[in-house]
Amino acid sequence: MDLTLLRKFQAFILIILNVSLCASAVAYVHVHMTNDLGHDTIIYLHCLRGAMEMGHQQIPYKWTCQWKFKQTSASTLLCDANLQGAKELQFLAFNESAESCRSNCGWNFTQHGVFQYDKGEWKFRYNWPH
Helix, strand or coil: CCHHHHHHHHHHHHHHHHHHHHHHCCCEEEEEEEEECCCCCCEEEEEEECCEEEEEEEECCCCEEEEEEECCCCCEEEEEEEECCCCCEEEEEEECCCCCCCCEEEEEEECCEEEEEECCEEEEEECCCC
16 A cells, blocks of 8 residues: 555544544533522522423522533523522523523522623623512
């Protein structure tokens, strides 16, 4: 076999392997939710990823709850958050088709509302329901 032809064949195989490895790489989404509401305030959180139950969480002041899951074209994370005795806030914590929050989604619950970390800054997203 001609040496030039052999090198072209090796280069072709390397390109195929590289493309194959890149296509099989799995992207993960990291979602973090932090309670900054104040001392003795607990956030009660319940989330669903599609039809998958993500569980009920109680997040004390200054604590963070987090999830990691595989990103798919149909990935969503729908959450209900409430304070004891208060109305529930329902929000979409992650949506694959949204422009914000592509792989690392930060949420901060404060007295002034709920903020999302997006493109290097905290942006106001929701008021607490009254």
